[in-house]
Amino acid sequence: MATTATPPTEPGEVPTAPVPPVEAEERQATHPVDRPVFWISAVVILAVIGFGAVFPERFETGSTAALNWVIVNFAWLFIIAGNIFVVLAVYIAVSRYGNIKLAANAGEEPEFGTLPWISMMFAAGMGIGLMFYGVAEPLAHYFDAPPPLELDPASPFFGDELTEGALVYSFFHWGLHPWAIYAVAGLALGYSTFRKQRGNNLSDAFAPLTAGRRWGPLTGKAIDLLAVFATVFGTAASLGLGALQVAVGLDIVVGVPEPTRLELIVIVALTAAFVASAFSGVHRGVKWLSTTNVVLALLLIVFVFFAGPTLFILDAWPSAIGGYLTDLVGISSATGAFGGADWMGTWTIFYWAWWLSWAPFVGTFIARISRGRTIRQFIVGVLLIPSAASTLWFAILGGTALWQQNHGEDFSGAVAMGEEYSLFALLESLPLYSLLSGLSMVLVAIYFVTGADSASLVLGSLSSHGSLAPKKPLVVFWGATIGAVAAVLLLSGGLQGLKNATIVVALPFVIVMLLLCVSLMKELTRDPAAHPLRHQLRHKGFRDAIRKLVGEEVESRTAAPNRWGRSRLRFGVGGKRSGTEE
Known part of the structure; x- marks a missing residue:
């Protein structure tokens, strides 16, 4: 195997062995399966799949009861934790720790170029969610205003305030907070893997807290198990959303009947596609599919931008961003204690749980593709670029829908039918409806594939001692398992079933993520480069x-x-x- 020359080290670093070129991914050494993590997680998840398939009603009842208990007792924990991640990410970026490089050697260059890096990060982070909620969430907030907005219906500016408030809350749910969660998880993993040359497991990032202690190995296995559970159910929820939207699109555009059966067919077909993509690895399948998706997404929003109310979008985007940043402290601190607890559980708490359940997956993946970047580059790239792109997405798609709602269109029927209908209702009001609908379904399908094959690779890594190139049969198993969980959640409770499982599984992972912050800061303060x-x-x-x-x-x-x-x-x-x- 060819090797690269060892670059010069930073002050105090010990020169390491020559680093093999990462692009030769298929030739990287794979680690054996971590049997305790694999077998315990596989048995538990397969048992959940079996129970949900045989007793869907009981599964839905139990998950709903667990959800209500979590929201009543721990809504405050999700809110506080979300704010901690934002503050910590910003502090690390602007501090002296930002100069530290996610590499053992100071001269190592980034593995991926900027565009492929951003494309893969964005596609893995929330591609399906943006397609699903880009129109649905602003309209939902318009028809059911968030209680913290405290709007006066008698005000002559009520309509404008409601429209801006709908965009502000959409920005809030898809802006800095989710990407701060990903940034902290990814930074801890990237630092541990590439700076400290440890394994790629989440538990390896906890070495400052567990190494050398009698309970360290047991705690490490427990952390990896929680990461596997969170990744499987969080990813399955996203894939379920994607399957819902593709099935609805086929039903509306092509007229394919029997939506439930169609959803299962879509899941099976796309699961097969992402398992095949995962075989080709990060440098081929995931990289090129992600870049293709960014190009297609740009085509969609550019068309909507010019075909829709262009001047309104240009006015609404900076105005809503200003409202979002101005009210950020207030809206990010609301817990529902003084009203609106049900709304908070449906939206903010669900989102924070969703992002947390995706943290081990997205964090591991963006750490995997960020080798060679400085911490400041990493956080700025992960925190600001996707956040800005998400706000622009909502301003164009959601802003167009809100403008049309205020100028003669009525989307209330589509919203009442379900969030998955909202995007197609908007596209129907624009020119080239069939072409745009087809493009949207292709986008969702590719986001499904890129998100799921990234998740299956990460799960393979988590269950094989952090291998950067897990064995292919392991990747296939986890890919099929994710698809099966998504199918069971859809059959047992539909969209609400997806949300229930996400929030319940994310609860123990909040504690893991907070401890991860402690471990990360403990290491950064000792780094000689700082x-x-x-x-x-x-x-x-x-x-x-x-x-x-x-x-x-x-x-x-x-x-x-x-x-x-x-x-x-x-x-x-x-x-x-x-x-x-x-």
Whole structure:
């Protein structure tokens, strides 16, 4: 295998062995299966699939009861944790830790170019969600205003305020908070994997808290198991949304009947597609599909931008961003304690749980594609670029739907039928409806594939000691398992069943993520690259200065007799006796 030359190291770094070119992914060493993690997670998940398939009504009843308990007792925890991740990500980016590189050597270059990096990150992070909620969420907030907005229906500006508030809350749910969660998880994993040269497991990022302790290995397995559960159910929820939307699109555009059966057919077909894509690896299948999706998404929103109310969108986007940033502290602190608890559970708490359940998957994936970037580049790229793109997406699609709602169109019927109908209702009001609908279904399908094959690769890594190139049969197993979970959740409870499972599974993972923040900061504060001057003084200049001072001080005493008439002994730095007694 060809190797690259070892680049120069940063101050205090120990030179490492030559790093193999990452693009030769198929030739990377794979690790054996982590049997405890794999078998425990596989048995539990397959048992859930079996129970949900045989007793769908009981499964829905149990998940709904668990959901209500989580929302009543732990809504505050999700809200506080979300704010912690935003503050921590911003602090790390602007601090001296931002100069640290996610690589063992200072000279290592980023593995991927900027465009492929952003494309893969964006597609893995929330591609399906943007297609599903891009029109649906602003309209839903328009017809059912978020309680924290406190709007006055008697105000002459009520309609404008409601429209802006719908966009502001959409920006809030898809802006800084979700990407801060991904940034913290991805940074911790990237730092542990590429800077500290540990494994690629989530538990490896907890080494500062668990290493050398009797309970460390057991805790590590528990962390990896929770990461597997969160990834499977969080990804399955997203894939279920995608299958719902593709099935509805086929029903509306082509007239395919029996939506439930169609949803299952869509899941099976797309599951087969993403398993095939996962075989080709990150550098081929995931990379090219993600880039293709970004191009298609740009075509869609550019067309809607010019075919829709262009001037309104240009006015609404900066105005809603200003409202979002101005009210960010207030809306990000609302818990429903003073009203609106049901609304918070349906929207904000669900979203925060969804992002948390995706954190091990998206975090592992964006860490995997971010090798060689500095921490500041990583956080700015992960936090700001996708957040800005998400707000633009909602401003164009959601803003067009809101403008049309205020100028003669009526989308209330589509919203009442379900969120999956909203996008097609908007496209029907625009030119080239059939072409746009077909393009949208292709987009959702490719987002399904890129998200799921990325998840299956990450699950393979989590269940094989953090291997960057997990064995193909393991990837196939996890891909099929994700598809099966999505099918069971759809059959047992539809969209609400997807939401229920996501929130319940995410609860224990909130604690894991908060502890991950502690572990990350503990390591960053000890990194020599964060204190280059102090490190140089400690390891070179300070040591030389001490030697010189000690030597001069001892030499100056050699001629001075003590009170017993003897000259003092002279010792060199090495401790050898160099003087003589008179």
